[in-house]
Amino acid sequence: MAQIEKIGSKTNEYAGPVGPGGKGLRKRFVYVKNPYLDSMDEDILYHLDLGTKTHNLPAMFGDVKFVCVGGSPNRMKAFALFMNKELGLEGSGEDVKDICAGTDRYFMYKIGPVLSISHGMGIPSISIMLHELIKLLHHAQCCDVTIIRIGTSGGLGIAPGSVVITDTAVDSFFKPRFEQVILDNIVTRSTELDKDLAEELFNCSKETPHFPTLLGHTMCTYDFYEGQGRLDGALCSFSREKKLDYLKRAYKAGVRNIEMESTVFAAMCRLCGLKAAVVCVTLLDRLEGDQINLPHDVLVEYQQRPQLLISNFIKQRLRLGDQTSSSPGSQSFSASL
Amino acid sequence: MAQIEKIGSKTNEYAGPVGPGGKGLRKRFVYVKNPYLDSMDEDILYHLDLGTKTHNLPAMFGDVKFVCVGGSPNRMKAFALFMNKELGLEGSGEDVKDICAGTDRYFMYKIGPVLSISHGMGIPSISIMLHELIKLLHHAQCCDVTIIRIGTSGGLGIAPGSVVITDTAVDSFFKPRFEQVILDNIVTRSTELDKDLAEELFNCSKETPHFPTLLGHTMCTYDFYEGQGRLDGALCSFSREKKLDYLKRAYKAGVRNIEMESTVFAAMCRLCGLKAAVVCVTLLDRLEGDQINLPHDVLVEYQQRPQLLISNFIKQRLRLGDQTSSSPGSQSFSASL
Numbered sequence: 001m002a003q004i005e006k007i008g009s010k011t012n013e014y015a016g017p018v019g020p021g022g023k024g025l026r027k028r029f030v031y032v033k034n035p036y037l038d039s040m041d042e043d044i045l046y047h048l049d050l051g052t053k054t055h056n057l058p059a060m061f062g063d064v065k066f067v068c069v070g071g072s073p074n075r076m077k078a079f080a081l082f083m084n085k086e087l088g089l090e091g092s093g094e095d096v097k098d099i100c101a102g103t104d105r106y107f108m109y110k111i112g113p114v115l116s117i118s119h120g121m122g123i124p125s126i127s128i129m130l131h132e133l134i135k136l137l138h139h140a141q142c143c144d145v146t147i148i149r150i151g152t153s154g155g156l157g158i159a160p161g162s163v164v165i166t167d168t169a170v171d172s173f174f175k176p177r178f179e180q181v182i183l184d185n186i187v188t189r190s191t192e193l194d195k196d197l198a199e200e201l202f203n204c205s206k207e208t209p210h211f212p213t214l215l216g217h218t219m220c221t222y223d224f225y226e227g228q229g230r231l232d233g234a235l236c237s238f239s240r241e242k243k244l245d246y247l248k249r250a251y252k253a254g255v256r257n258i259e260m261e262s263t264v265f266a267a268m269c270r271l272c273g274l275k276a277a278v279v280c281v282t283l284l285d286r287l288e289g290d291q292i293n294l295p296h297d298v299l300v301e302y303q304q305r306p307q308l309l310i311s312n313f314i315k316q317r318l319r320l321g322d323q324t325s326s327s328p329g330s331q332s333f334s335a336s337l
Numbered sequence: 338m339a340q341i342e343k344i345g346s347k348t349n350e351y352a353g354p355v356g357p358g359g360k361g362l363r364k365r366f367v368y369v370k371n372p373y374l375d376s377m378d379e380d381i382l383y384h385l386d387l388g389t390k391t392h393n394l395p396a397m398f399g400d401v402k403f404v405c406v407g408g409s410p411n412r413m414k415a416f417a418l419f420m421n422k423e424l425g426l427e428g429s430g431e432d433v434k435d436i437c438a439g440t441d442r443y444f445m446y447k448i449g450p451v452l453s454i455s456h457g458m459g460i461p462s463i464s465i466m467l468h469e470l471i472k473l474l475h476h477a478q479c480c481d482v483t484i485i486r487i488g489t490s491g492g493l494g495i496a497p498g499s500v501v502i503t504d505t506a507v508d509s510f511f512k513p514r515f516e517q518v519i520l521d522n523i524v525t526r527s528t529e530l531d532k533d534l535a536e537e538l539f540n541c542s543k544e545t546p547h548f549p550t551l552l553g554h555t556m557c558t559y560d561f562y563e564g565q566g567r568l569d570g571a572l573c574s575f576s577r578e579k580k581l582d583y584l585k586r587a588y589k590a591g592v593r594n595i596e597m598e599s600t601v602f603a604a605m606c607r608l609c610g611l612k613a614a615v616v617c618v619t620l621l622d623r624l625e626g627d628q629i630n631l632p633h634d635v636l637v638e639y640q641q642r643p644q645l646l647i648s649n650f651i652k653q654r655l656r657l658g659d660q661t662s663s664s665p666g667s668q669s670f671s672a673s674l
Contacts, residue, residue, distance in 0.1 A: 020470045032572070033571070033574070034568070034570060034571060034572060034573035035572055035573070037569040037573075043569065044630055046628070047561075062625045071442075074441045086528075094509055105408075120462055121442065121457055121462045122462045122465075124460060124558075124597055125458045125459045126457075127439055127562075128561045130564045131561070131570045131571045131572070132571075171587060172365055172520075180561045180563060181558065181563075182564065182574065182575065183566050183583040184511075184583065187522065203626050221461075221518065222460065222518055223464050223517070224461070224464070225465070226519045227517070227518045229520050231371070232371075232380065233371060233468045233469070233472075234468045234469075234609055235370050235371060235468070236370070236372070236373055236374075237370070237524075238519060246520040247368075258440060268572070270573075291379075291383070292381065317563075
């Protein structure tokens with residue numbers, strides 16, 4: 001029943017020369033792939049507590065250029081506050097409030113052209129958020145949007161605290177694919193991420209030299225315990241040797257970290273014209289153990305590392321934008337950078 | 338590579354006559370199926386921000402008899418406050434605080450013998466919580482524990498606001514199974530729930546006659562949009578006819594509601610000796626539409642329905658416990674019921 005889905009039609013693709021800021025002759029809009037959506041009188045984004053009739057989405061979100069997503073609400077609020085400071089908007093204060101305050105499913109903050117959103121844990125949770133976020137960006141007529149997942153992960157054969165920029169998101173079988181159940185069919189989607197963006201982020205990391213950053217494959221699983229070969233769950237039916245054999249095979253296949261959202265994130269963003277990247281810090285080396293037992297202050301510092309890298313990347317993009325074009329959403333921030 | 342896992346060994350099973358309160362000659366403990374766990378010097382329940390060295394788990398949780406779980410933190414807090422009132426503990430106040438305050442992944446409240454915990458959305462999110470909850474109940478030496486998921490769902494061919502007590506949890510292909518990836522093997526687990534408990538809950542619902550309650554199959558999917566045949570996601574590659582054909586086939590197979598956690602919940606609880614039930618209210622009839630557009634007050638009232646049913650069930654159990662045994666955890670509440 002499995003089938004491979006055709007992805008990316010020429011008519012929707014961005015055409016024209018692309019600069020480092022993703023700017024060229026034509027704007028790259030965020031698109032939906034759903035013929036039914038345009039005929040709907042109203043679109044209620046239920047889990048975001050937003051809607052096309054209750055909110056003026058173009059006015060609220062039309063200038064968004066960067067979307068940063070991560071599992072933890074607190075971490076995404078911390079990132080919003082950090083960006084607010086970094087973009088020199090600290091005094092205003094009023095922007096750093098939860099836009100999805102009417103629901104506790106997700107939390108969303110907007111700081112100038114940057115949107116910071118939590119997505120919970122696991123593929124289904126981020127998938128619901130992405131469907132509604134992509135519709136939001138589409139309704140708001142956003143263009144040239146870059147989306148980055150900043151997360152935490154388990155490392156493989158690398159020092160805890162290392163930051164991994166994903167070159168390829170793979171599943172539990174080390175394959176670059178995401179299997180989506182549609183009705184009762186299984187459709188296989190590509191999990192390819194934007195290579196230029198990953199390279200740009202890696203170059204940017206060289207200017208933030210106080211922690212190790214590398215490019216590598218990221219393995220995405222449906223489970224934190226049995227699915228990642230942990231020996232410390234409520235259920236464990238395999239030996240320490242089998243675990244290590246699996247993790248070493250993953251390492252050999254190019255996997256450098258393991259998390260729970262990257263494949264569906266890559267697949268959906270790719271289908272909807274969003275340039276996407278995944279940047280995760282590793283909290284432990286899974287070849288050494290399973291439990292996360294870092295002191296609180298070390299954990300906090302590690303979690304700030306992807307934020308610092310992405311903040312530098314965004315500031316660099318906005319500076320470039322100001323020098324090379326009159327793109328809205330960058331001008332107002334350049335003075336403060 | 339798929340294999341069927343043997344479940345439930347005789348040595349672990351409850352033996353002896355069972356009364357309505359689950360009481361008999363022997364206590365039924367919550368057990369883990371992991372030979373490595375006992376040899377661990379410390380067990381850090383990372384996503385709950387609890388641990389065996391930092392917390393006295395038997396003292397904190399040893400008297401727990403009922404665990405209620407649901408996706409939304411606010412809903413599980415509301416349920417805790419409601420139970421606090423219903424069990425006559427309203428004045429004390431101090432118990433209704435988030436036990437997992439050190440993390441924002443899950444929220445947990447304890448009200449006498451009742452634990453109320455949020456689990457986020459989707460199989461991976463509830464799975465992480467269940468691994469750590471089951472270890473917590475095991476470390477705390479809890480016995481005779483009943484666990485109930487009180488959730489929201491989409492209905493199939495039944496009036497919105499109906500409450501469905503799950504007789505069988507099925508996957509997207511209408512099969513009573515949960516496929517767990519372990520390392521790179523797929524293991525198929527049974528999703529059978531406790532039939533006596535479902536019956537007891539159904540009988541209890543007859544005493545709460547102001548909303549319709551029924552027994553039926555619950556379909557559990559990995560996705561809210563494409564996986565449930567919605568026409569209003571960012572992606573939709575099927576026709577309205579194909580959608581309706583799928584949903585009608587589900588109805589014919591006995592499915593009365595659709596949600597995103599029941600199969601893994603049933604499978605894990607069964608493996609670890611927890612008598613489990615799933616009780617969800619339906620927010621819409623999926624044969625009629627896809628969007629959830631209920632007025633806020635109706636939505637709030639619907640979400641209270643499973644809470645009301647479970648509150649009545651718990652009070653009934655505690656009353657019976659007081660009449661028929663000297664089980665701790667029931668005596669202190671009977672006076673106020």
